[in-house]
Amino acid sequence: MRRHRWCRPCEFSPAVVVILACIVVLQFLLLIKDQDGLFQTDYSEMSKKSTQMKTETRIATSGVLPTTETIDTFRTCTCGMHYQVNGTEALVFPSTPKKKVLLAIGIPTIHRVGETYLLQTLDSLISNMADNERDDVIIIVFLADRETEKRTMLATSIKNKFGDLLQSGMISVIQAPNSYYNAINVTKLTYNQPIKYVKWRAKQNFDYAYMFKYSMGRSSYYMQIEDDVKTLPGYVDSIKQYIKEQTDEWTCLEFSELGFIGKLYHTEDLDKMAMMFLLFYQEQPVDYTYLYFNLVMTQMTKKLRKPTLFQHLGIYSSFPGKIQPLKDRYFDNFTKVFKADNPPAEIITSMSVYLTFLPRLAYQGEGYFWSHGAPTDGDTFTVVFQEPQKLVRVVVVTGSEGHPHDRIEYARLDASLTLLKTDNDLKCTNDISLGFFENGNIDAGFLIEKISFKVMCLRITVTKVHALWVIIKEIAVFVSK
Known part of the structure; x- marks a missing residue:
């Protein structure tokens, strides 16, 4: 609960x-x-x-x-x-x-x-x-x-x-x-x-x-x-x-x-x-x-x-000449930290979505994804690219300022070389492991040396039941042009 x-x-x-x-x-x-x-x-x-x-x-x-x-x-x-x-x-x-x-x-x-x-x-x-x-x-x-x-x-x-x-x-x-x-x-x-x-x-x-x-x-x-x-x-x-x-x-x-x-x-x-x-x-x-x-x-x-x-947001008070750069200490900062490429993609998850904290917000725009309930073993969060991409670096940040413990503790990150499409489903196959989450985050770098082919998907797979809901604050994808 x-x-x-x-x-x-x-x-x-x-x-x-x-x-x-x-x-x-x-x-x-x-x-x-x-x-x-x-x-x-x-x-x-x-x-x-x-x-x-x-x-x-x-x-x-x-x-x-x-x-x-x-x-x-x-x-x-x-x-x-x-x-x-x-x-x-x-x-x-x-x-x-x-x-x-x-x-x-x-x-x-x-x-x-x-x-x-x-x-x-x-x-x-x-x-x-x-x-x-x-x-x-x-x-x-x-x-x-x-x-x-x-x-x-x-x-x-x-x-x-x-x-x-x-x-x-x-x-x-x-x-x-x-x-x-x-x-x-x-x-x-x-x-x-x-x-x-x-x-x-x-x-x-x-x-x-x-x-x-x-x-x-x-x-x-x-x-x-x-x-x-x-x-x-x-x-x-x-x-x-x-x-x-x-x-x-x-x-x-x-x-x-x-x-x-x-x-x-x-x-x-x-x-x-x-x-x-x-x-x-x-x-x-x-x-x-x-x-x-x-x-x-x-x-x-x-x-x-x-x-x-x-x-x-403001600095200038409505009183002329008064500077007032006040900030609320308890406001969650949704601004993305990494200036990533994040090529066009479809975002899919098996986890329930809380309110309007939609999966796409972890990948683009201001906001983040928030699960409605704690994830269980086997839950996935997948980025499906519109076109194959040559990966350079992938960073995933979870948790937030207001909810630092709502993070992914047990999961791995994979890149998939193949995408199979059916009328009702998308299936990413031919996986290459990019690593496991530590303290809620993963930073997989030097991928050009590790993966010689272009990839179609990135997939987070939960490997153990979590106690709390999870926030995926940012998925940053850097690609080779």
């Missing part, structure tokens, strides 16, 4: 959780009801205590923005939290309305100075989705620039590449009216950050809240990513499986350890989360507010799926 190796989630001290949750809930209720009383909290003392917690949650310390006017300690704040999004007016391109789906993926984006990854992100999401999953997913791109020219440029690039998906309603491009941001009024600084940065992150709170409000009722679950990430083959099914694995109630499931990437919520909670983002837009960056929201919703531990499903 498959053995999962999940890391134990970080745990909060119960006493601190109760104190923190009470503070946030009381502030939340006081602001919603516009009550006048002064609620005193010693944030500096809380900050000292928070450094002792082994958690990613941070307590904000705030300072008053220098001004010649007196700023009330508490202001009456509607902050746009009751703003209603007109779904039709928000759409940049008219599209066929989709019925309520399983998953909505939100992507806020702005024009960046430097390299732009938006189209690459969309392409990764779509190409790594199985055809039968497209009816279960909608992708919502929010153009968050205030300048019309920048929004138009991004919208045009999306339409040129994904026009058919815009028309079908699988991709929606939305924007907010400039009047929506009139409620932003930065009157204090927190985290010792300069006014320009605080204004930028305050707007980001409004951007996210707008996306939440637009997405309400359109799906069962909502997940947000950034506009500079890539994902993995089969990621939608992995999300479904992780949801099914939950044995207790949850507020947020995480599929990336970074920022606000890959955070999954029940869509029914989006309105409350939008209100919280709008209420505390001055005090907190979005990456912290969602942590507080999870606590208020009584989820006391992080539920991070490992390996994660999204990797951060």
